[in-house]
Amino acid sequence: MTPALRARSGDRPPAPEAIEPAAPPPAPLWVTLSTLAIAYLAAALLSLLLSRTANSVASVWYANAVAIAMLHGQPRARWPVLVVTLALLNPLANVIWGDDWRNAMAFAPANLAEVVLGALLLRRHGPPAGENLSQGGLMRLVVLGGVLPQVVGATLGTLTITVPHDGTFTGIWLPWFSSSVIGTLSVMPLAYLMVQGGRAALRATVFDLRTLALVPMSVGVTLASLIYLPFPFVSITLPLLLAAGLVPLRSVALLTAISSLTIAYALGRGLFVPPPQASDWAVSYLYLAFAFTLVPGQVLAAAISELRLSRERLARSSEALEKSNHSLEQFVRIAAHDLREPLNTISAFGQLLEQRCGAVLDEQGRQFLRHMQQGSTRIRTVLDDVLQFVRLQHEQLPAFERVELQAICDEALQALAQRMSATGAQVDARLDGAVLGHPVLLSLVLQNLLQNALKFMPADRAPKIEVTSQRDGADWLIQVADNGIGIAAEDMARLFQPFQRLHPRRKYEGTGLGLALVQQIVQAHGGQISVQSRLGEGSCFSLRLPAQP
Secondary structure (H helix, E strand, O other): OOOOOOHHHOOOOOOOOOOOOOOOOOOOHHHHHHHHHHHHHHHHHHHHHHHOOOOOOOOOOOHHHHHHHHHHOOOHHHHHHHHHHHHHHHHHHHHHHOOOHHHHHHOHHHHHHHHHHHHHHHHHHOOOOOOOOOHHHHHHHHHHHHOHHHHHHHHHHHHHHHHHHOOOHHHHHHHHHHHHHHHHHHHHHHHHHHHHHHHHHHHHHHOOHHHHHHHHHHHHHHHHHHHHOOOHHHHHHHHHHHHHOOOOHHHHHHHHHHHHHHHHHHHHHOOOOOOOOOOHHHHHHHHHHHHHHOHHHHHHHHHHHHHHHHHHHHHHHHHHHHHHHHHHHHHHHHHHHHHHHHHHHHHHHHHHHHHHHOOOOOHHHHHHHHHHHHHHHHHHHHHHHHHHHHHHHHOOOOOOEEEEHHHHHHHHHHHOHHHHHHHOOEEEEEOOOEEEEOHHHHHHHHHHHHHHHHHOOOOOOOOEEEEEEEEEOOEEEEEEEOOOOOOOHHHHHHOOOOOOOOOOOOOOOOOOOHHHHHHHHHHHOOOEEEEEEEOOOEEEEEEEEEEOO
16 A cells, blocks of 8 residues: 555545556557556555645555456466556555655555455455356455455554654554545456456446436435435445346446445545544544445345356256257157157067977077067157156146046056966055046056065065055055065165166066156156155155145
8 A cells, every 4th residue: 555644644544545556458458558557657646635625534546456457357477567567556646646756655665465365365365256246256355355455554654654753553544445445345346347358348338228217316315315314334335235126247347446436536525524533543543444345236246146147057058958858759759750660560469480390490490580579669768767757758648537546546457457467466445535526547656556565575575565554644554565585775865766776677677767757757746756665675665745635
């Protein structure tokens, strides 16, 4: 920082001075240096104007924030040239204002240390490069670029001043630090966003009609609050909070800078005169209130901007996923349709071959035919299950109706009658009640569960299956219990996942889609499915379906 000294006469030292870095990386070096010189001198002279007006109590320093943002955005190879330029510009601003070179040069080391440290911290630990600042990125930008370097700069600058000029440490450190932090909170986000976004971001911000409309409101509310309200800083935040919901973050950052300039002007011109303070520490509370006024609007704008970006990404992802799912569904339909014809041909000619030539084939030849027929039947079953699974995921279910539980269970048992007879199964089905749903799909649920109970049995055991239902509050609890092989605890997590087979096909036939389909149907009816099982002792599947009102 580079405040001009008034400590000897008892006045608080003016705001420190800072430096300004370079333009976007693609720009030639001479353009970068020109931009740095103009921006730095403008920010420094504006700070001096606000802080050194006669009888002014304002203390702000904008230049270092601009310098940190510009230096951070430049390639490291350019830093030596830029730092040397800043070392000359810093005292030059004070000389232009009327200081002698010796006093002006005393402030350069502290300002350079602050700028370089801030740029290094942001480069290593700051937000990712880009025009979009998240809420967390904004806070890192403020802390790493606008608070920590200022502690170092204020300490180094105070030590430089107090020794030769016989000043008090706190009397110089506090106003130096507070003026630098206020300047950073006012300008750093805006400077960072402009450096990252380049000319396009500058044009978009300056020519945004919403931003232009909010400028007079923000200035008016700020001045009116400072003139007429005893605690004005709370009211000053209101236009910035309103802007956060209407315009992008860079526009809110611009409005924040304008509000800071308005506050500093009001303090400098005596439009707002704070109550007299008894100590240097008490003075700092005024500037803390000033600083905190600048934060909420920018944080809220960053949060809203992050939320908008997340919604846009989610909308794009949803649209892409919907297109992908539609394409996948079309592919499955076409593939299933195109595969059925050759499968039917294989099955039909296999049957003809067995009828006409079965007598002349040996046992191995007949076994080959059986394998061929079984393979075609298995593929057809897979196609049917895949199609049903895809349709259930992407098609709207038919209108629900009253479904008697015993009726759909009887349909499922009738469909499996031949299998039950072949295995000698004993099935006890006693179901009461009715639910709202689709009868064909609910019958398919019970059919799948019963089919699994018949299938997953030890070779030396006859299936015993019990199907029951009972009312449980607003739901019907349907349970299908068997005495089969059971399910291992480590396999439970994969049980309802599509195409997850727990056993090799040579032992138990299936596609791995049955229970996934059951879960889809149950969830589509607003219900839940769970299972309890012990390996070697059987399983009990529980369906919870909403009862009919």
